[in-house]
Amino acid sequence: MKVEFTPEQEALRTELRAYFNELMTPELRIECDRDMGEGGGPLWREALLKMGRDGWIGVGWPKELGGRGMSPIEQFIFVEEIMRAGYPFPFLTTESVGPQLAEHGNEWQKANIVPKILTGECLIAIGYSEPGAGTDLARLKTTAVKEGDEWVINGQKMWTSLAHFCDYVWLACRTDQNAEKPHRGISMFLVPTSDPGWSSTPVVTLGGVRTNATYYDNIRVTDDALVGELNKGWKLITGQLNRERLSLVNCGPTQQLFNGVVKWAEETELPEGGRLIDQPWVQMNLAKVRAGVEALKLVCYKQAWAMTEGTLDMADASAAKVYGSEFFIEVYRALGEVMEQMSLVSEHSPNAEQHASRVERLYRTASIITFGGGTNEIQRDIISAAGLWMPRATR
Amino acid sequence: MNFGFSEEQRDVQNLARQIFTDLVSPETLKASDDYAAERFDEALWGKLAEAGLLGVAIDEAYGGMGFGFMELGLLVEEVGRSIAPAPVIPALVSGALPIQKFGSDEQKQRLLPGVVSGKTLLTAALMEKFNENPASPKLTSAVAKDGGYSVSGTKLCVPFAHRAERMIVSAKTEGGVVVLLVDPKAQGVTLNEMKVTTFEPQYEVVLKDVAVAADDVLAQADEGASVMQWLAECTTAALCTHQVGVTDCAMRMTASYTAERKQFGVPIATFQAVGHRAANCFIDVECLRLNAYQAVSRLANGLSATNEVQIAKIWAGDVGHRVSYASQHLHGGMGIDRDYPLWRYCTWMRHNEMMLGSSAKNLAALGKRVAAGEAYCQ
Structure with missing residues (x-):
């Protein structure tokens, strides 16, 4: 029982912090802010290519697949540092889909896609949800039908984030209408967004972030586009979601925000005199956040440690996701209260204050991960079943 | 970074759990309900002495096992899990540890061997x-x-x-x-x-x-205040690990009950509202557990732990309160029946919540430290 990093892990953190400090030029920061922390701009692409050249893409991939073979704890440090730096790293491409392609992809994918992911030249969006298939994903209706040597793909996807600047969509399609169970008739395809049958319309969200509805109209691909075995896509989907969850809750940015607000409250004078931070209610809010973020830190570290040891418990992983996603919302509320009206002033306003305007935006974006990345109802189902051995209702 | 237990720590856990499973039951606990008899099981205390557990954190020079506060914390957690009538926190944490750390040779020689053998009780x-x-x-x-x-x-x-x-x-x-x-x-x-x-x-x-x-x-x-500060932090951290045991047991008792109890022809655990309330307890107990272990392990390693102890106690108070009421609620009446074991756990969750400062008081204290620049995130 020891909650401290090893000297090697601390050295990695120092190295990464210095690297990202240099990478995040003021111009790149402005571009990332403009793109609502999503990336996709020219400077963002340039930085990604540099990271590819410097070997900072695929840190968690096994060495034999071209990665760095970092342990989950090291990956956690990587994620923490890159999130602190504020670079919108394309985790879905590099850490979720990439390793699956490197492992389960066919010869064409291994020769043409995988190397480009590692150099930062290929970006992939995820196409799972549909208007009628969300949490019950196995009901998806987008089809891929074999005609001669080709697959013909038709359907519509929702929440295809980043697709407007990605090269491919990692697309879940129904390939067997008569499968005994719906999830046994699903296959994964890599569909190029350059195809004339592909289109997207933006969906602008509460947080200002753009996501997309994407449409697939008689897109024709060959077997090169099929990932893994036919009708065995479900395993790839669940494998990807487990990896995605790792990067959803991370304590680094919240710790940094907390420290920033504390410092700000120390320096802020009240009109009637005295410091804001000496107000009892301010101290109460800050203490609540401080106590909560400590738990988040421990939950995250334990998860990274358990993954490194190969002992990650399903219930613990779900508990981390639920706790983190719901805690973030409380953090933004509590810190927003401390900064009063300024926490409603947007960063685009000339008199915005740094931490307050960040909270203005974060408060609007925070709800996404309570339902995204596997909705918290499903996570709680997993916790009561896997963690407490409670029987589940059949659905 | 290591969230695992050493072999010695697992041995302490298993030994303690075995003794409490064998010697503590609703029947033995019932004896001291409403102060009918003194809530102190001499046979159990003797067994703990015989197994060496009363000396788990006492130096070998005084007959102890020579382990540290982490191992003692794990013993305390097992006391909590069984709500054993054994004054481990007052005697071994609040009483013996400060004497071992700050006492004179004569005081240690006079008092500690008796603690290990079970003859001397301290508080x-x-x-x-x-x-x-x-x-x-x-x-x-x-x-x-x-x-x-x-x-x-x-x-x-x-x-x-x-x-x-x-x-x-x-x-x-x-x-x-x-x-x-x-x-x-x-x-x-x-x-x-x-x-x-x-x-x-x-x-x-x-x-x-x-x-x-x-x-x-x-x-x-010249040093009394710092001795008492250390003693209070150790005792508070121990209350938190006791709370880990108590809440974990109450939560699991509740999960088992809902898996058996049927309404509308199905186990009530299959209702999502029930499963989710239990899942909230699971998340709560995990947060408490990690914070309590962190506080104990820092104290065991001689590191500063004031923030970590306060935070653990805030969790101990909040989680105790929430698990207590969720457990009662999900038992739907069974939990308040004194012939069913849950109710005693609720009183101990309350005890651990309130002793040495409630959540509100600790939040206020932590808030002061935040304002003084003493509680930045590392």
């Missing part, structure tokens, strides 16, 4: 009315006398004072806080029984010009 008088900070006594004072001190004042909720060979008492003097080992049988000491929610034997200790010899001074005015 500490940590609270006064409206004062839960033993490092800053308000209602107890001492004056130098005959090389020792004469002490007067009143302490509240002192566990097992009637059985203790010595109780640790902090008192203010002109020069600062002194820490004294007071014999509860000494002249001038009055023990008034207090009947509390857990049925633990507790006393109001009234001290009137009690003479404490030089041999029984644990810390002089």
